[in-house]
Amino acid sequence: MTTQITPREWETLSAYLDDQLSGQERKELESRLVKDPGLNRSLDELRRTRMILRSLPKLRAPRNFTLTASMAGQRAGASSLPGAYPVFRLASMLATLFFILVTAGGFALRFSQPAQTVVMSSDQIVQPAPNFGMGGGGGGGPASNAAPALAPLAPTEAPAASAMEKAPEATGVAQLQVTPLTPASPESTQNDVPQPEMPKALALAQGSPEAQPPGVAVPQELAREAQSTPQSPASGRVWTLLIVLQVLLALLALASGFTALYLRRAGRR
Amino acid sequence: MDEIALIDSAQHGDLDAFNRLVLAYQNMVYNQAYRMVSDTDVAEDAAQDTFIIAFRKLGTYRGGSFKAWLLRIVTNLCYDELRRRKRRPTTPLEPMDHDDDEIESPRWLSDPSETPEQTAERAELANALQFCLDGLPADFRAIVTLVDIQGLDYSEAAQAMGRPLGTVKSRLARARTRLRDCLQGYTELLPASFRLMEESEA
Numbered sequence: 216m217t218t219q220i221t222p223r224e225w226e227t228l229s230a231y232l233d234d235q236l237s238g239q240e241r242k243e244l245e246s247r248l249v250k251d252p253g254l255n256r257s258l259d260e261l262r263r264t265r266m267i268l269r270s271l272p273k274l275r276a277p278r279n280f281t282l283t284a285s286m287a288g289q290r291a292g293a294s295s296l297p298g299a300y301p302v303f304r305l306a307s308m309l310a311t312l313f314f315i316l317v318t319a320g321g322f323a324l325r326f327s328q329p330a331q332t333v334v335m336s337s338d339q340i341v342q343p344a345p346n347f348g349m350g351g352g353g354g355g356g357p358a359s360n361a362a363p364a365l366a367p368l369a370p371t372e373a374p375a376a377s378a379m380e381k382a383p384e385a386t387g388v389a390q391l392q393v394t395p396l397t398p399a400s401p402e403s404t405q406n407d408v409p410q411p412e413m414p415k416a417l418a419l420a421q422g423s424p425e426a427q428p429p430g431v432a433v434p435q436e437l438a439r440e441a442q443s444t445p446q447s448p449a450s451g452r453v454w455t456l457l458i459v460l461q462v463l464l465a466l467l468a469l470a471s472g473f474t475a476l477y478l479r480r481a482g483r484r
Numbered sequence: 485m486d487e488i489a490l491i492d493s494a495q496h497g498d499l500d501a502f503n504r505l506v507l508a509y510q511n512m513v514y515n516q517a518y519r520m521v522s523d524t525d526v527a528e529d530a531a532q533d534t535f536i537i538a539f540r541k542l543g544t545y546r547g548g549s550f551k552a553w554l555l556r557i558v559t560n561l562c563y564d565e566l567r568r569r570k571r572r573p574t575t576p577l578e579p580m581d582h583d584d585d586e587i588e589s590p591r592w593l594s595d596p597s598e599t600p601e602q603t604a605e606r607a608e609l610a611n612a613l614q615f616c617l618d619g620l621p622a623d624f625r626a627i628v629t630l631v632d633i634q635g636l637d638y639s640e641a642a643q644a645m646g647r648p649l650g651t652v653k654s655r656l657a658r659a660r661t662r663l664r665d666c667l668q669g670y671t672e673l674l675p676a677s678f679r680l681m682e683e684s685e686a
Binding site: 222225226228229230233235260261263264265267268269270271272273274275276277278279280281282284286287 | 499502503506507510511513514515518524528531532534535536539609610613628631632633635637638653654656657658660661663664667674
């Protein structure tokens with residue numbers, strides 16, 4: 216009976232009812248229908264079901280669904296939306312993304328700079344120390360004052376001294392920073408450290424030998440100059456550029472974001 | 485009515501031309517919506533939304549059956565509604581019998597308006613059919629409504645469903661067999677012609 220009908224056969228019967236079978240398929244099915252009363256009965260049930268479905272009353276629309284001018288106006292408003300809205304939305308997203316990148320880059324720069332400063336200042340600490348020692352050298356031997364302070368940095372003492380000798384050739388304080396990086400030769404530690412010459416070398420390096428008294432004030436000044444000299448023109452410009460870029464991107468992100476939001480809300484009205 | 489000319493005018497912004505198309509197809513669209521969602525208010529909203537969307541998207545219409553194109557819009561809207569219902573199911577107010585048990589399927593048994601017997605019977609059959617339709621999966625409901633109630637052929641139905649012809653064919657067959665099973669419980673509601681057919685077979 217009907218329970219023996221496979222889904223494939225139901226499909227064939229359904230298509231047969233709708234005249235959707237090819238000539239060959241139709242002939243095959245019709246010959247089976249003659250022989251198989253169960254299949255025939257299933258076809259009748261399916262036909263009856265279809266008839267009931269077709270007998271369903273056609274419902275009338277409870278009202279007219281014609282569009283009013285305001286509904287059509289929605290369309291006019293909406294037609295400007297698809298063009299402008301995605302552009303502003305994309306602009307806002309990109310501006311936000313670049314703002315985040317620039318800000319992150321700024322932070323990365325900011326965190327990397329103190330490390331350089333530390334290196335510089337340590338150089339400065341290394342360099343003025345012999346001066347301090349030498350400045351006070353009148354009262355003591357070569358190692359009396361400087362030795363405790365420079366104990367861990369002893370190897371750099373000689374290069375510092377050699378730098379002092381070269382000071383007249385140097386054009387600025389920055390030169391002093393480079394000198395500790397030059398390897399110290401064993402000979403120089405022996406031969407150099409001519410104390411009386413040191414204040415002169417320092418004075419020559421600063422340009423005014425008499426104006427600067429030897430002592431603590433001089434290294435501090437040097438340190439300040441040394442810190443500011445390598446950064447000032449280039450990095451200052453980079454910082455300004457970064458800040459301007461951040462502000463511009465933030466403004467662009469906000470403006471385009473609010474415009475997109477406005478367009479979206481206007482489109483929904 | 486020259487449908488192609490009206491569509492062309494509507495595509496150029498002629499609202500009157502579009503409204504003539506609306507008048508021609510609004511019953512069909514409303515019927516499809518009602519058979520899918522089984523709720524007059526929701527069907528009304530779906531029908532109205534269909535025409536608004538159709539007007540907005542008229543530029544994307546690239547020929548073919550305009551009827552199938554409209555039916556596709558309304559069918560998709562009904563799918564959305566059915567999905568919403570699944571997400572937020574509501575409990576129907578089922579009436580209780582004397583033993584405080586729920587009376588099953590009261591929707592098709594009760595008719596708010598008192599009518600002559602014949603009308604009532606027809607209405608009950610329609611309600612029974614709608615009840616059986618509601619028991620079908622959304623895809624089956626859509627295809628059987630398109631083909632057997634709206635009278636679309638297979639290719640139009642495939643266009644309206646956005647499915648291949650083979651899928652339409654197989655789903656229609658399965659939908660019909662399920663409806664056959666469902667309707668077997670309501671033979672007393674069938675019109676005399678159907679009953680006579682059954683008796684002659686027995």
